Structure formats: structure tokens, C-alpha cells
Amino acid sequence: MGFLQDAPQLSHPYRSDRLLTALLDRVFPSKRRMALDADLDALGDYAQMAFERASRSTRRQPVLTQWDAWGRRVDRIELTAAWQEGPQLTTRHNILASGHEDHEHARLGEFARVYVYHLASEFYTCPLAMTDGAATALKASGNKSLMDRALPHFLSRDTHNFWLSGQWMTENTGGSDVSHTETTAKQDADGQWRLYGRKWFSSAVVGEAALALARPEGASQGAGALALFYVETTDAGERKPQLIIDRLKDKLGTRELPTAEIHLDGLPAWPMGELAHGVRQVAPMLNTTRTWNAVCAVASMARAINLARDYARRRRAFGSALIEQPLHAQTLADMQAEFEGAFALAFEVAHLLGRVEQNAATLQETASLRLLTPLAKLWTGKMAVSLCSEALECFGGAGYIEDTGLPQLLRDAQVYAIWEGTTNVLSLDSLRALAGNNSFAALRKVIAGWLGESHNAQASFAVHAALDATATHLDAQKVDRHALEAGARGIATTLARCAAGALMARQAAWSSSRGDERPAAALRRFLGHGLLRLSDISGEDTRLLLE
Numbered sequence: 279m280g281f282l283q284d285a286p287q288l289s290h291p292y293r294s295d296r297l298l299t300a301l302l303d304r305v306f307p308s309k310r311r312m313a314l315d316a317d318l319d320a321l322g323d324y325a326q327m328a329f330e331r332a333s334r335s336t337r338r339q340p341v342l343t344q345w346d347a348w349g350r351r352v353d354r355i356e357l358t359a360a361w362q363e364g365p366q367l368t369t370r371h372n373i374l375a376s377g378h379e380d381h382e383h384a385r386l387g388e389f390a391r392v393y394v395y396h397l398a399s400e401f402y403t404c405p406l407a408m409t410d411g412a413a414t415a416l417k418a419s420g421n422k423s424l425m426d427r428a429l430p431h432f433l434s435r436d437t438h439n440f441w442l443s444g445q446w447m448t449e450n451t452g453g454s455d456v457s458h459t460e461t462t463a464k465q466d467a468d469g470q471w472r473l474y475g476r477k478w479f480s481s482a483v484v485g486e487a488a489l490a491l492a493r494p495e496g497a498s499q500g501a502g503a504l505a506l507f508y509v510e511t512t513d514a515g516e517r518k519p520q521l522i523i524d525r526l527k528d529k530l531g532t533r534e535l536p537t538a539e540i541h542l543d544g545l546p547a548w549p550m551g552e553l554a555h556g557v558r559q560v561a562p563m564l565n566t567t568r569t570w571n572a573v574c575a576v577a578s579m580a581r582a583i584n585l586a587r588d589y590a591r592r593r594r595a596f597g598s599a600l601i602e603q604p605l606h607a608q609t610l611a612d613m614q615a616e617f618e619g620a621f622a623l624a625f626e627v628a629h630l631l632g633r634v635e636q637n638a639a640t641l642q643e644t645a646s647l648r649l650l651t652p653l654a655k656l657w658t659g660k661m662a663v664s665l666c667s668e669a670l671e672c673f674g675g676a677g678y679i680e681d682t683g684l685p686q687l688l689r690d691a692q693v694y695a696i697w698e699g700t701t702n703v704l705s706l707d708s709l710r711a712l713a714g715n716n717s718f719a720a721l722r723k724v725i726a727g728w729l730g731e732s733h734n735a736q737a738s739f740a741v742h743a744a745l746d747a748t749a750t751h752l753d754a755q756k757v758d759r760h761a762l763e764a765g766a767r768g769i770a771t772t773l774a775r776c777a778a779g780a781l782m783a784r785q786a787a788w789s790s791s792r793g794d795e796r797p798a799a800a801l802r803r804f805l806g807h808g809l810l811r812l813s814d815i816s817g818e819d820t821r822l823l824l825e
């Protein structure tokens with residue numbers, strides 16, 4: 279046989295990840311590190327096994343069987359191997375429960391596990407994110423009886439006791455705008471609430487519980503009148519007959535995830551709190567799942583770069599390995615620098631979430647978390663798509679061939695910018711956050727603190743200059759809501775880049791003092807790409823361009 283290409287090999291997703299290990303070395307308490315390391319080592323081993331397994335097997339997808347041979351409605355979903363292994367990995371390696379431990383590094387430990395596990399899980403992390411979000415929203419609701427009922431399952435370390443929760447918001451009337459929600463909640467004579475309606479995207483249909491938005495019977499129109507309900511989907515291990523699975527979605531990516539269209543025909547439900555303002559009640563869930571989204575987007579980038587770099591060492595063309603060729607090396611280094619920024623921001627949000635939840639954060643950190651969460655979600659979601667696309671190109675034609683497994687990276691990455699709020703919805707959410715709680719001033723202070731720890735004049739100058747320009751831009755636009763909204767993406771992306779640059783500077787200072795100059799090189803490259811992404815909006819041009 280003639281010349282054959284070497285397939286890329288996946289290096290250990292924990293032990294070979296210098297960003298994650300350096301971050302944990304810098305901030306994670308050593309007394310908790312041994313337990314975390316054991317889980318990360320095991321999840322990394324699993325990820326390598328799953329990578330190897332995927333390269334040897336035909337891709338599987340979930341299958342829905344709605345009727346049995348004798349005409350009974352069964353709505354049975356067969357899951358892929360990784361999905362079947364999900365509950366055991368989750369409980370054994372403390373993936374969800376660790377985030378709810380009683381210390382300020384709990385979320386950091388949780389999200390480190392999520393990051394290493396995510397791709398091997400085949401997006402089993404999606405229902406895990408929603409379960410985590412449901413646990414967080416339940417805690418915020420203060421509804422003791424529902425907390426006592428659900429949290430021991432959601433945060434269980436015992437596979438047999440573990441439950442997944444869904445997040446049922448989206449209807450065929452729309453996903454971003456929930457104000458036209460048609461699902462209604464009616465109360466029986468005995469006081470039991472029941473849900474009737476259709477949910478158009480249900481990502482955890484194999485779960486045992488869900489949080490659902492519904493309009494109580496007789497309530498007014500609009501989003502403010504929606505209530506948030508807790509439901510359970512099974513009874514003694516059987517799916518309740520009032521939950522009907524209409525079909526599984528045929529999606530561009532995340533194909534192992536059984537996303538379903540469902541309808542509810544009197545499913546018993548319990549209000550989480552007051553019978554209105556359900557969006558406000560579900561917000562802690564959204565902010566949690568958006569953090570998952572950011573960390574998982576970064577995990578996809580890590581995988582894409584890991585494989586592209588490995589391949590660049592193996593693949594020879596024009597007389598040398600790709601990695602020795604200036605333009606290819608330049609491309610990989612540019613990707614690495616942007617990825618390091620995304621990693622820094624996503625993990626800072628994860629860490630801050632834990633600090634805020636444990637009352638270990640300053641007021642300014644608390645106010646900036648509200649803003650940093652949508653920034654991290656929207657920026658990493660978009661970057662995952664462009665970076666995975668670039669990574670595929672690094673393989674030439676092989677990157678376009680299905681059974682290399684590479685196209686799946688790109689198809690899956692596209693979801694990060696869509697679910698849990700599109701880039702535009704999240705940009706507008708950033709404006710919502712900027713409008714309240716003095717969060718821009720708070721963010722500036724927090725960023726100044728990170729830069730202070732870096733003692734890096736170049737980074738400080740660049741970040742402060744970009745923040746000054748953003749402040750001027752915001753001042754100029756605040757009188758014109760139309761212009762402000764039109765430029766929201768540019769504002770959000772600039773703020774995300776400023777935060778990331780400052781975080782990279784802090785990490786680079788720590789690493790340089792230990793002899794590792796790579797984070798400093800990534801910072802220089804990242805700053806070289808520029809921080810400002812503000813757009814000079816001409817509403818008139820926009821109108822002309824759309825005619």
C-alpha cells in the first residue's frame with residue numbers, strides 16, 4: 279500500500295491540558311485537589327476511550343419507538359452507549375453534586391469536570407446543565423417542599439437515585455420570545471395543577487423531571503403572567519401517560535441528544551413560587567446553563583485545537599511537517615491565543631458563580647457576574663463555530679469527510695450560538711444587565727483588579743483604552759435605544775475581549791513567574807488581534823441595505 283495519512287491522536291484531555299492544570303494550580307485549594315484530580319484523570323481516561331471507540335464504530339443516534347407490536351403507545355427512546363454511561367459517570371465522578379458543595383471553589387471543580395467530560399458525553403452534558411440549572415433555580419425559589427423532593431435526586435451520588443431535569447420553555451410560537459407561550463396550567467377541584475400544551479424543543483425528554491413555563495388559566499397575556507412549574511415525568515419508572523413524545527428532531531448536530539417535540543395532556547405540576555413572573559424565576563437556571571454553554575464551547579475548541587495541532591506534527595507536505603510551515607503555524611497560534619481568552623473568561627465566570635453563591639464575592643464581583651455570564655456565553659458560542667471551522671480546514675479535505683469524526687465538531691459547535699439564547703438575544707441581555715446594578719462600573723473595577731495583579735503595562739493600557747472607548751460609545755448611544763440595540767453585539771464582544779485580556783494578563787504573570795512564557799505569548803497575540811469590536815452604526819445604511 280502506498281502513502282497513508284496518520285489519523286490525529288487525542289492527548290489526555292486533562293493531563294495534557296496546560297491551561298486547566300495551570301488554572302487549578304493557581305486557584306484551587308490543594309486540600310481539595312486530590313479528589314478533583316482523581317475525577318479529572320478518570321474523566322480524561324474515559325474521553326480518550328470514547329474517542330478511540332468512536333473511531334472504530336458506526337455513529338449511533340437515539341431511536342424513538344412510539345408504538346409496540348401490539349398497538350400500545352410506548353414512546354421508548356433507545357440511547358447511545360455514551361448516554362447510557364452518563365448517569366454512572368456523573369454520579370461516580372461527582373460532576374453535578376460537586377458544584378453544590380459548600381465552598382467557594384465548588385463551581386470551579388464542577389466545571390473542570392464538565393470541561394473534561396463534555397465531548398466524550400456526546401452532549402449528555404445538555405440535560406446535566408439543565409439539571410444543574412433546575413437545582414439552582416429551585417434553591418433560589420426557596421420552595422422547601424420541592425427542594426426536599428427534587429434536590430436529593432438531582433445532586434445524587436448514587437446512579438439509581440439520580441434524576442435528570444429538563445427546561446421546557448420553547449414553543450412553536452417562538453424560542454427567544456416566550457411571551458406567546460400557549461401551554462396552560464389548570465387547577466383540579468382537589469387543587470392539583472396540570473399542564474396542557476405543546477413544547478417544541480425538549481432537550482431532556484429522557485429525564486425524570488422538568489421546569490416548565492405555563493400560563494395559569496385566566497392569567498393575562500404577555501411574559502410577565504407566565505408561571506414556572508416543576509413537573510415529574512415518570513411514575514414508578516414508567517413515563518406518565520400525560521407526557522406524549524411526538525417525534526425526535528432531525529438536527530444539524532448534537533445528533534446523539536434526543537431532542538423531542540412533546541405535548542402535555544394534563545401532566546401534574548407544582549408551582550415553583552408565585553403564579554406569575556416565571557421568567558424571573560427561571561433566570562437562575564438560564565444563567566447556570568449559559569455558564570455550561572460557555573465551558574462546553576471552550577471544551578469543543580480545546581478538542582479542535584488538540585487534534586489540529588497533533589495532526590500538524592504528523593502531516594508532511596511540501597517537504598516538511600505542517601507545524602514547521604510559517605503560515606500554518608501562524609494560523610494555529612492565532613487560534614490558540616483566541617482560545618486562551620475564551621478559556622479564561624468561561625472559567626472566571628464559573629469560579630465567580632461559586633464565589634457569589636457562597637457569599638465569598640465582593641459586591642462588585644456579584645454585579646459583574648450578571649453581565650459576564652451573557653458575555654461569556656455569546657462570545658465563546660460564536661468563537662467555537664469559527665474556531666472549529668478553522669480547525670477543519672487545518673486537515674484539508676480530510677476535515678470535510680464524515681468518518682474522520684471532524685465535521686461533527688463543527689456541526690455540534692453551531693448549537694452553542696443558538697440554544698440558551700442566540701448571540702443577538704444574549705447581546706440584548708447584556709444591555710439588560712448593563713442597565714441595572716451599575717454593572718459596567720462594577721465590571722471596570724473588577725477588571726482593574728485583575729490587571730493590578732498582572733503588573734502588565736501593555737495589557738493595562740490596551741484594556742483601559744478599550745473600556746474608555748466603550749464608555750464613550752455607551753454614553754453617545756444611550757439617548758437612542760435603536761442605535762444602542764443595533765450596536766449591542768459590538769459592545770458585548772468588546773467587553774468580553776477586555777475581560778478576557780485582563781484575565782489572560784493575570785494568568786500570564788503567574789505562569790511567567792514559574793518559567794512558563796506561553797500564556798504571555800498568547801496574551802500578546804490576543805491583544806494584537808485588538809480588543810475593540812464596536813460598530814459605527816448607520817441606521818440609514820442598514821435600511822438601505824435591506825431594501
Ligand code: MFK
Binds near residue numbers: 403574698
Ligand atoms: C452543553 C451545554 C448545554 C447548555 C444547555 C443547553 C440547553 C438547551 C435547551 C434550551 O435552549 S431551553 C431554551 C432556552 N431559552 C432561552 O434561553 C430563551 C432566550 N430568550 C431570553 O433569554 C429572553 O431574553 C427572555 C425570555 C428572558 C425574555 O423574557 P421577557 O419576560 O420578555 O424579559 P424581561 O421582561 O426583560 O425579563 C423578565 C424578568 O426576568 C426581569 O426581571 P424583573 O421581573 O425583576 O424586572 C429580568 O430582569 C429578568 N431576567 C431576564 N433574563 C435574565 C433575568 N434575570 C437574570 N438573568 C437573566 N439572564
